[in-house]
Amino acid sequence: MTELVRAVYEIETALPLEQAAEVMAGEQSSGTFVAVARETAELKQRHRATVAAIEDLPPSGRPPLPGAAGDWSRARRGRVMIDFPLRNFGPSLPNLLAAVAGNLFELREVGALRLVDLELPDAFAEVYPGPAFGVDGTRKLMDRPDGPMIGTIVKPSVGLSGEELAALVTELAEAGIDFIKDDELQGNPPHLPLAERVAVVTDALKRVADRTGRLPMYAFNITDDISRLASNHDLVRDAGGRCVMICVTTVGLPGLHYLRERCELPIHGHRAMFGALSRSPQLGLDFVAFQKLARLAGADHLHTNGISNKFYETDDQVVASIAAVRAPLFGGYPTLPVLSSGQSPGLAPATYGMVGTADLLVLAGGGIHGHPAGPGAGVRAMRSAWDAALAGEDLDQRAGRDADLATALETFGRR
Amino acid sequence: MTELVRAVYEIETALPLEQAAEVMAGEQSSGTFVAVARETAELKQRHRATVAAIEDLPPSGRPPLPGAAGDWSRARRGRVMIDFPLRNFGPSLPNLLAAVAGNLFELREVGALRLVDLELPDAFAEVYPGPAFGVDGTRKLMDRPDGPMIGTIVKPSVGLSGEELAALVTELAEAGIDFIKDDELQGNPPHLPLAERVAVVTDALKRVADRTGRLPMYAFNITDDISRLASNHDLVRDAGGRCVMICVTTVGLPGLHYLRERCELPIHGHRAMFGALSRSPQLGLDFVAFQKLARLAGADHLHTNGISNKFYETDDQVVASIAAVRAPLFGGYPTLPVLSSGQSPGLAPATYGMVGTADLLVLAGGGIHGHPAGPGAGVRAMRSAWDAALAGEDLDQRAGRDADLATALETFGRR
Numbered sequence: 163m164t165e166l167v168r169a170v171y172e173i174e175t176a177l178p179l180e181q182a183a184e185v186m187a188g189e190q191s192s193g194t195f196v197a198v199a200r201e202t203a204e205l206k207q208r209h210r211a212t213v214a215a216i217e218d219l220p221p222s223g224r225p226p227l228p229g230a231a232g233d234w235s236r237a238r239r240g241r242v243m244i245d246f247p248l249r250n251f252g253p254s255l256p257n258l259l260a261a262v263a264g265n266l267f268e269l270r271e272v273g274a275l276r277l278v279d280l281e282l283p284d285a286f287a288e289v290y291p292g293p294a295f296g297v298d299g300t301r302k303l304m305d306r307p308d309g310p311m312i313g314t315i316v317k318p319s320v321g322l323s324g325e326e327l328a329a330l331v332t333e334l335a336e337a338g339i340d341f342i343k344d345d346e347l348q349g350n351p352p353h354l355p356l357a358e359r360v361a362v363v364t365d366a367l368k369r370v371a372d373r374t375g376r377l378p379m380y381a382f383n384i385t386d387d388i389s390r391l392a393s394n395h396d397l398v399r400d401a402g403g404r405c406v407m408i409c410v411t412t413v414g415l416p417g418l419h420y421l422r423e424r425c426e427l428p429i430h431g432h433r434a435m436f437g438a439l440s441r442s443p444q445l446g447l448d449f450v451a452f453q454k455l456a457r458l459a460g461a462d463h464l465h466t467n468g469i470s471n472k473f474y475e476t477d478d479q480v481v482a483s484i485a486a487v488r489a490p491l492f493g494g495y496p497t498l499p500v501l502s503s504g505q506s507p508g509l510a511p512a513t514y515g516m517v518g519t520a521d522l523l524v525l526a527g528g529g530i531h532g533h534p535a536g537p538g539a540g541v542r543a544m545r546s547a548w549d550a551a552l553a554g555e556d557l558d559q560r561a562g563r564d565a566d567l568a569t570a571l572e573t574f575g576r577r
Numbered sequence: 578m579t580e581l582v583r584a585v586y587e588i589e590t591a592l593p594l595e596q597a598a599e600v601m602a603g604e605q606s607s608g609t610f611v612a613v614a615r616e617t618a619e620l621k622q623r624h625r626a627t628v629a630a631i632e633d634l635p636p637s638g639r640p641p642l643p644g645a646a647g648d649w650s651r652a653r654r655g656r657v658m659i660d661f662p663l664r665n666f667g668p669s670l671p672n673l674l675a676a677v678a679g680n681l682f683e684l685r686e687v688g689a690l691r692l693v694d695l696e697l698p699d700a701f702a703e704v705y706p707g708p709a710f711g712v713d714g715t716r717k718l719m720d721r722p723d724g725p726m727i728g729t730i731v732k733p734s735v736g737l738s739g740e741e742l743a744a745l746v747t748e749l750a751e752a753g754i755d756f757i758k759d760d761e762l763q764g765n766p767p768h769l770p771l772a773e774r775v776a777v778v779t780d781a782l783k784r785v786a787d788r789t790g791r792l793p794m795y796a797f798n799i800t801d802d803i804s805r806l807a808s809n810h811d812l813v814r815d816a817g818g819r820c821v822m823i824c825v826t827t828v829g830l831p832g833l834h835y836l837r838e839r840c841e842l843p844i845h846g847h848r849a850m851f852g853a854l855s856r857s858p859q860l861g862l863d864f865v866a867f868q869k870l871a872r873l874a875g876a877d878h879l880h881t882n883g884i885s886n887k888f889y890e891t892d893d894q895v896v897a898s899i900a901a902v903r904a905p906l907f908g909g910y911p912t913l914p915v916l917s918s919g920q921s922p923g924l925a926p927a928t929y930g931m932v933g934t935a936d937l938l939v940l941a942g943g944g945i946h947g948h949p950a951g952p953g954a955g956v957r958a959m960r961s962a963w964d965a966a967l968a969g970e971d972l973d974q975r976a977g978r979d980a981d982l983a984t985a986l987e988t989f990g991r992r
Contacts, residue, residue, distance in 0.1 A: 229889025414829020
């Protein structure tokens with residue numbers, strides 16, 4: 163049986179949908195713009211991509227992307243499924259992308275084209291083992307068997323000295339936080355190199371753990387050129403660190419997979435720059451497609467954005483992203499969704515109501531650090547708000563007997 | 578002196594341009610959505626990104642990207658220059674991108690945001706040596722000291738057997754072609770694995786060279802997961818191959834740099850999937866910014882698209898892309914522009930007229946393979962057309978004494 167990859171696109175075109183879809187399938191498999199020698203019927207039969215289905219959608223009303231052919235007043239929009247024979251590229255993520263997401267974004271025959279989903283055959287699961295830790299492994303390492311995992315991002319994002327960072331981390335750890343991460347802007351800067359940061363942070367966390375018995379997971383941002391990923395990871399591991407983070411989009415999916423092959427710690431996948439591929443409704447990739455690739459490549463944690471975030475996505479989009487990451491892939495690949503951006507205690511009931519699970523890593527940056535009584539109070543308020551949400555208790559009622567929460571709600575609001 | 582990276586953006590916003598620009602600078606350096614502890618004036622002074630200049634541009638008339646804040650009937654568009662202290666990330670391409678092209682695409686404060694250019698300090702040149710061969714090294718390896726380098730892409734893109742590929746390559750080499758490349762869709766497919774393809778092609782080319790004394794450069798598409806790039810390269814080198822190709826966007830800039838560090842052959846940089854980052858005028862990256870990063874990361878050749886191409890870009894855009902790749906970077910980084918997509922002999926005079934140089938690698942796929950008298954005639958027609966263009970001879974006049982060219986002009990047209 164021919165193994166197939168199904169790619170699902172949303173397109174808008176001034177041509178009949180069928181015609182645009184055939185151009186996409188041809189461009190991305192056996193065809194070019196003229197018939198060529200050796201392009202036999204048998205070769206096409208074996209290798210051509212085929213249009214499996216087309217569903218009409220209402221036109222968007224948006225002007226076309228530049229260069230679109232035809233009369234846009236007659237634009238048609240639709241969902242197009244194209245099946246690619248796996249034999250054209252084999253189970254290789256970069257070669258898969260060249261086929262399902264290569265030149266076709268540049269076709270004149272479409273005025274909008276977006277890859278919204280991918281269905282991949284089992285051969286990919288055999289090559290890409292995916293998250294080594296996932297939800298359960300992460301819970302175990304941070305000793306948080308149930309309830310949401312509460313975390314934060316080091317703020318200010320850049321510029322803290324080693325002493326300041328140690329003090330901050332100590333305060334957060336003492337307040338019982340589960341998880342701390344470097345900002346995506348904090349890589350390996352000259353003023354506080356990764357090696358020094360790892361030493362300072364792991365030392366501070368161990369000192370707290372000696373007193374409290376709890377060691378939060380700290381995700382060190384080891385994003386860098388590929389040749390440094392393994393040594394950056396080893397540095398973290400050797401110092402007793404429990405997690406490494408990379409920016410999946412700036413390092414690339416193959417870079418993530420390369421790290422996965424050499425990694426003994428959970429990989430925290432940040433999505434900085436993903437917006438460049440995704441914010442236009444007319445172009446690029448939907449998060450639903452992207453997250454499958456990132457999970458295959460080995461992300462144990464993956465940023466999904468959060469409810470009422472400070473960025474452009476609606477709550478519906480965020481809820482769909484979280485659901486996508488939680489949906490089994492090849493029956494597994496249990497990557498942990500990471501909620502962040504403008505998060506604060508007041509969002510706990512709404513988030514839990516919409517998402518319906520506590521298998522979440524919820525990060526609040528300003529929503530913890532900006533607490534008037536300090537980051538420690540911020541952590542306690544987050545935990546308290548989530549406890550209330552899980553117990554079905556009204557937040558204001560809880561705030562009546564919890565000053566840190568009351569202050570948080572007053573400062574950051576609620577919904 | 579503070580070393581700075583200058584990033585140039587085109588934005589559109591319902592806010593005053595100054596305000597949107599300040600949000601961008603804050604989000605991507607020291608700021609978060611609330612003031613936080615330890616965010617001292619001195620820290621901000623050292624690490625904040627600063628808005629260096631803003632130039633007004635006329636509004637685009639396009640609806641905003643989703644989630645844009647404010648009243649879009651009052652949209653302002655402008656060119657915004659932001660200076661980032663290098664000390665925030667150091668000379669590391671992935672960490673640079675997290676700063677200049679990270680979360681900012683998701684900001685509600687903008688309804689369009691595009692990174693159009695980057696000015697990088699010398700520290701990047703110290704870390705990233707760039708193309709090891711460039712224009713001159715490529716000319717030398719293909720024994721083509723002047724004039725355009727004429728090349729083609731294996732067509733059909735996928736599905737040829739080893740014997741068919743050998744026959745095709747032999748025909749092209751006998752016609753005196755300078756360069757042949759795998760299609761970007763041809764990676765390491767099960768039906769003709771890279772190792773077999775390398776053996777078949779290098780053998781066929783050597784046989785022709787034994788007769789003709791000319792060995793064309795063949796770019797083997799070694800795109801794959803990172804861990805296979807070095808061994809794929811070694812396979813090509815050991816068989817006497819002269820060039821390797823990767824899809825820069827699907828492997829990632831760090832993947833390209835990783836290959837560069839281990840590579841003894843020119844690297845042919847394909848840009849498949851770049852359209853996903855670039856076709857929307859409201860989002861993503863301009864090729865001018867992208868090509869600097871690809872050259873730093875080590876691309877000896879870089880696809881720029883061609884005049885009258887079958888894709889969406891205008892001739893003006895393509896000419897600007899070619900000029901960008903040819904412009905010295907840190908005084909050097911002489912990457913060779915690669916023109917392709919719908920190219921044929923009839924475009925030679927217009928291309929030469931617009932680009933004004935023959936330091937080009939001009940690829941015709943269908944425009945060579947689709948020649949009614951076969952690919953060999955297609956190669957001869959391309960060379961003849963470019964000879965005429967360089968000599969200032971009218972194409973029709975030349976066609977009067979060159980049957981292959983006459984047939985090509987009749988088949989593919991001219992301009």
